Amino acid sequence: MTGPLTDEALAALIESHRRQKGALLPLLHAVQAACGYIPETAIAAIAKALRISRAELEGVVSFYADFRRSPPNLHRLRICRAESCRATGSEALWLAAQGAPADIDVEAVYCLGACAASPAAEYDGRLLCRLDPARVARLLQEGKS
C-alpha cells in the first residue's frame, strides 16, 4: 500500500539509487511505488541529488505516461484500445466504462500483451481478458463501494 512520503523515506530512496548509472527512471518508479505519485518535494530533492535542472526533470516526468504529479484515484481501469482488442469489442467496453463513478479513473492503453484473449483491460493492476461490457459494468459497480 502507498502512503505519504516522509523526507526520511525520500532521502533513503535517493541514497539507494544515486550511484546507479541512469538512475532517474528507477528512482521515479521507486518514489511512485512508495506514495502513488511524484510529489513536489521529490522533484526538488531528485533534481538536486542527480544534478539535473528542474526543467529537465519535469520534462522526463511528463514524457512518460506512467508518472503522475498528483495523487492517484482510488481505482484505475485501463482498457486496451489497440488493434487486436479493437477487433474484438474494445470500443463497446470503452463506452460501457464512460459512466464510471468518480473514484475510478478510466484510461486507454495500447496493448497489454494479452492479444490472444482480447479484449483485455487492467483493473487496479489485475489483468482481465475476454471482457464484455456487462463485466465492465459489474466492475464499476464493485469499485463504487
Place this chain on the structure above:
Amino acid sequence: MTVRVRISEDSVACALGANEVAAALAAALAERGLQAEVVRVSARGLYWLEPLLEVDTDTGSFGYGPVTAADIDSLLDAGLMQGGAHPLALGPVDALPYLVRQQRLVFARAGLTRPLSLDDYLERGGYAGLKRLLAMGEDAFLAELEASGLRGRGGAAFPAHIKWQSVRTQADTERYVVCNADEGDSGAYADRMLLEGDPYALLEGMAIAALCVGAEQGYVYVRSEYPQAIEKLRQAVARAEAAGFLGGDIAGSGRAFRVEVRAGAGAYICGEESALIESIEGRRGQVRARPPLPAVSGLFGKPTLVHNVLSLASLPVIARDGGAAFYHFGRERSRGTLALTLAGSLRQCGLVETAFGPTLGELVNDFGGGARTGCVKAVQVGGPLGAWLTPDDFELPLDYEAFAARGAILGHGSVVAVDETCDMAGMARLAFTFCAAESCGKCTPCRVGSVRGGEIVDRLMAGSHHAADDVALLLELTDTLRDASLCALGGMLHYPVRSALEHFPGEFTERGPQ
C-alpha cells in the same frame, strides 16, 4: 511415478482463471485423499485452451481444457489422474495438430518447465549453449552465428553477426548488451511469453552475446505493462547470479557479466532502440538521429549491442546445436524459426513457432482456425505499423523478402485478424491516433502529420464532400511521413493507412454524409 499436473502461471492464463483452477484442484485432491503434484509452468501458447491442465502419468501426458474451477470434480470423477475420457479431454497435447505442425526451438520448453526453476532449465538443454561457446571460443561462435543466418527478430531483420562484428571491433572496451523487451506492438506477445515463461533462455543468450562482444554489463528494458515479466526476470537474474551463470565469473570462465532489469514507463516509442537507450540513461525517450549507430556510440556513449528478446533467446539454441542446424530451418534469406503470435478475431489465438516458409493462409486458417464469427476480412502482420493484407494475399510465404515484395512487412510476426464487421477506415484512424499519442515529438512529420492525418480520416468518415481530394492529400501526407520521419513510428505509418485504402477504398470514400 507420482502423477503430476501442470498448469500455466502465465499472466494471460491466470487472467483466464488458471489460479482458481489450480486452487480448486489442490483442494479437491486433498479432499479425496489423492496423491498428485500440482506444478505451475510456462504457457504452451494455446490460449483458446487456457486454463489448460496437463496430467503426466506412467502411460503418458494428457491434456484437458479450457477448464474452469467448476469442472474439477467432474474431471476427477472421470479419472483425470489416469487421463480418463471427459468432454474437455484433448489427448496428448504434443499430438495436437496445432503443435505437431510447429518447430519449436526457442519455445522448446513452453508449457513444460517451471519458469524460475534453474533445475528444470538445465534438465532441458539450458546453459549447454553457453558451455559450448566457452569450449569453442568467441571467434568460432561468430562463424556459427553467421552460418545460422540469424536476423534480428524485433522487426528490422538485420543480420545479427554484422552488428556483433561492429560492436566487437570498436576501440572502446567499455561495451554494453541491451535487450529490447519493450514489446509494445498490438498483437505481439511472444516476448512476454518468453520473459514470463523461460527467463533463463534470455539471460543465457545475453551472456553468450556479452562474452562475444566483450561486454560486462547488460540491461533488459521491459515495458511496464508487463509487471509479471519484470518480476520473473528480476528473480531469474538473482538466481542465475547465485548459481554462477551471471556475475563476476560466468560458468567458471573467469569473465564477468551482470544484468540489470529496467522497467519502462508507458512510452511505446522506447521500443525504438535509440529512444530505449535515452530512457535507460534517464532522459525523455526521444529518438536519436543516426549515425552514429548504437554499435559505435550507444548506451552512455559506448559501443552497444541492442537486440530483441527473441534474437537473444535464439542464441542458446544456435550455440548448443550449431549454426548449420539453425540454418536448416527456413527458406531463402529467412532462416531459423519465427515466433508468430495470432490475435484478434481468430478462433485459435496462440503462439506459432515455425520455420519460415508456410503461407499466411495456413497461419490464419490452419493454425488460427479462421474467424470466430463470419469470415476473416483482413489481417495486419507485424504490429500496428504493418500493412493490412486480405485473403487474396494468403498465398504469401512467411519470408521477410516475400512480404517486402508485396509492400508489407513480416516484422516480428504478430498477426491480428479482423472479421467482416471491422471498419477499415476506423482502423486507419486508430493508426493515426496511436501515432499521435506515442510520437516522441522530435520530428515534425510524425508529431504534426499524425494529427493532421487523423483529421483527414475523420473528414472522410463523416462523408467528405471532397473525398477524392482528401484521399490524395492523405496519400501525400503518408509519403511525407515515410520519407521524412526520423524513425519507424512515422516512417512506417503509411503501411496500415495505405493498405487499408488500397484494399477497401469504398470504406473511405463512399460513406455518405452522416
